[in-house]
Amino acid sequence: MGSVTFETDPSRYRHWKLDVQGAVATLALDVAEDKGLAPGYKLKLNSYDLGVDIELNDAVQRLRFEHPEIRCVVIKSGKDNVFCAGANIRMLGKSTHGAKVNFCKFTNETRLAIEDASESSKQIYVCAINGNAAGGGYELALAADHIMLVDDRRSAVALPETPLLAVLPGTGGLTRVTDKRKVRRDRADVFCSIEEGIRGTRAVEWRLVDEVVPNSKWKEAVAARAREVAAKSDRPKGAKGIALTPLARKIEKDRVSYSHVDIEIDRARGLATVTVRGPAGAVPASVEAAHALGAKFWPLTVARELEDAILHLRSNEAAIGVVLFRTDGNAQAVLEHDDFLAKANGDWLMREIRHYLKRVLKRVDVTAKSFIALIEPGSCFAGTLAELAFAADRSLMLIGAREGDNRKPAAITLGAANFGFYPMGNGLTRLQTRFLGEPETLTELKGKTGVAVDGEEAAELGLVTAAYEDFDWDDELRVMLEERTSFSPDAMTGMEANLRFAGPETMETKIFGRLTAWQNWIFQRPNAIGEQGALKLYGSGVSPTFNKDRV
């Protein structure tokens, strides 16, 4: 697979049809089987690969920004007789371990984005299953707020991964069945063992779907349900969307640049530096002016560019293990933009931008790279951008100024954004997670809101891992990076996946922690991927041979 780009727009969709009618949007999955992202497989039966999910992610995103009038989104199949057969098996069978893991991660994030749209923006998803929904197909449905299944004596929901492929329903399926739908564990066990799945009233009784509807009444029932769901939404009346215009992205060999974000890659050292620039100007004069700026409004620009940068590094720069976060600009201007967002929180667009930044920061939390924030003179780790330092595995701060550098000494400035804008997957803010063991520090930090905290104080307060004077900085940084890049990348991934999420677990952290880890484990086992394994032999007519040892 060549370089993956995550940017698209409806005019370029190959697999989804987005239709908007009044307050209801319909997303119809109609996969073009010859248009997979890579050669070597056909996307039969509405099965999907990363390319299909990139379009879905784009549609979910655009609906929130470009269509504030939409209150209900109906996901259905554009094909007769099949809803979706899930992730394409031949694609999985041919993928490297890393590609499988990244694919699952992205699709998980898209499912969570659907749930976030229903919950945070009341753009509520209904899944209308008009045909078999198997594996990832049913997992897509599980992300919806309401699941309808046609009762045609044929269409079923199924999680056949285990009996058929010797892998897990790893896109949240197992977790959502027990924790979201609260299916009884033994029924879940039975359900996950039945290749053909469960249909009709039994699917309702087991809470696998919310309702079944006879074929003859299907269309009107879906429409009526969509209207009913739309009526419950608090989306604004008469609002006008903004366009998510194409990203200003330029890719060179060792550099990717956007308007406010740059990636510089040091391949020899296995390092990348992501620099985020603060706002160039003042906040808009009014909320209307911010709307008029649209995708050029700084917080939205940064969210989009940073998200694309993270996704690019994940999928296209596997060998880069360590990412340095730098910021550049005026801290006050960042805080003013945060305040603007906070004050205008009743406005649908400002609300969307905050939720979007939340989701982008969560993408950082689950990225399998070490993040290290470097807080230096000229940086603007304030409010929203300070979250990058708190999302990082470590942060280093320079004490005082640099010789021959007349910029102000490095500072961290906390703002309202750090105390509630951006909960992590565990439901806590990054500062709450960080100071789980010392809530009194959190109280102290609230008192520092708006104050530029210098290196020495930041280290003392625990806001950064360490602070160094100029004459120590280069050596300390060099040694740390040499060490970090020398460690086993797998051990780093496992360590970070555990250390980043102290405190409560939620369905979301269960999906990325417990379920994903088991899936990744199975994705390496010979019973799945060996020459006699189920993923390799699927569709060949030959049955897999399993090593029977239980581990």
Add this chain to the structure above:
Amino acid sequence: MGSVTFETDPSRYRHWKLDVQGAVATLALDVAEDKGLAPGYKLKLNSYDLGVDIELNDAVQRLRFEHPEIRCVVIKSGKDNVFCAGANIRMLGKSTHGAKVNFCKFTNETRLAIEDASESSKQIYVCAINGNAAGGGYELALAADHIMLVDDRRSAVALPETPLLAVLPGTGGLTRVTDKRKVRRDRADVFCSIEEGIRGTRAVEWRLVDEVVPNSKWKEAVAARAREVAAKSDRPKGAKGIALTPLARKIEKDRVSYSHVDIEIDRARGLATVTVRGPAGAVPASVEAAHALGAKFWPLTVARELEDAILHLRSNEAAIGVVLFRTDGNAQAVLEHDDFLAKANGDWLMREIRHYLKRVLKRVDVTAKSFIALIEPGSCFAGTLAELAFAADRSLMLIGAREGDNRKPAAITLGAANFGFYPMGNGLTRLQTRFLGEPETLTELKGKTGVAVDGEEAAELGLVTAAYEDFDWDDELRVMLEERTSFSPDAMTGMEANLRFAGPETMETKIFGRLTAWQNWIFQRPNAIGEQGALKLYGSGVSPTFNKDRV
């Protein structure tokens, strides 16, 4: 490694010295380096293998039953200059994947048993680290309620697995650092990257230990702390322990039998049947009489035998993927024993037995085998033994009687034991977890306490997965078992690890879910176990070569 036996007693310890003085016991680790469980490695520097941990588990257990007078247990090293170097690396390097996973599981359970002793029985553990505590050595300390570290300018605590071995501190280390000790995540990241660890006041400041004490005051400080901790315990005064006498176990080729538990193995089908027999007689006349019975008191006998059976199946019967639970006996007698335990809950021994049964049932929950309960005429799935059905992945029940069988129809009888005696790792009872989606059923079930619920009603209430008439039973069971044993064992392990724990996560479920799954993943990665991997090359003087891709 040959057949592992988990039974031992202090007279046979090779690696631990148990010393009891008044209210304080001391467990000194003094590993005999030539007495590893398998050939091919030396247990240098107080490093451990499964054999060392089997003794520790035995000591923790005996202290609770045989030494009710003990209020504080001090864990220390019996060697000079080293506390414990953790799991032996050569042993890990030579172990199969399955052996590594089972080893970690058992040591995790032992650490949790230590925490359960501190919390549930106020037999409170203090760890006195008199020398370097690295990796599993520090993870052992993390299980204690209070950690003391000698301040001799040499002794440190460390989790060097990641930099040194390219694996995780997988015996709860990562989780306990962030969630129990609440170490700040970036400090945890630094700590887990420093081979030599952290010592002195910095270890206290970072919350890695509770106190450091100069060498000159060490002995008296440990003794004083032990006395202080002992004074806080609510252990009974003047109580007399009971002896955990040798198990009545007989191992044959396809059969292991105890006094009240049998295992029958069907190797051709990959199946084992564990049968638990109810009490032969009435409850003792008094609590004193129960004490006099000691290890022959039915609930304690069953706990010990069932635990040994589960551990035996895990370690010595890897190829057995499915375990059938059967019971045999008088349901009323089981319930009477439960009532006896409930009424005598103020008695230290009765309390211990309940906590022990809780831990044994938790061992079932984390065992990588499919459990299926068969509820048939003559069985006694009541109260405590009904938990076996609720711990199982599925349960099948026979409706009515069998032809030519004059025993009473199968029944499930709920009792107080099912509503709070035995919380799972997630903090909920098995019935609460089972009916997470329908709390009203839980209320209904409380009303059924003491009522023999037959197959049809049990299926309707959701107490069993399915109920069949006699003429369907054999076919249904055969088909289900054929199917179950045909699935990939790995996929089953992953599926069960996810489906068994709906609802809240705790430190305990995080350890077995998130942390263990990542560790298992890493235990398969070439960067750890390949010919150029860190585990393989450790001690050879050759540096490992890592594939740098981040996954």
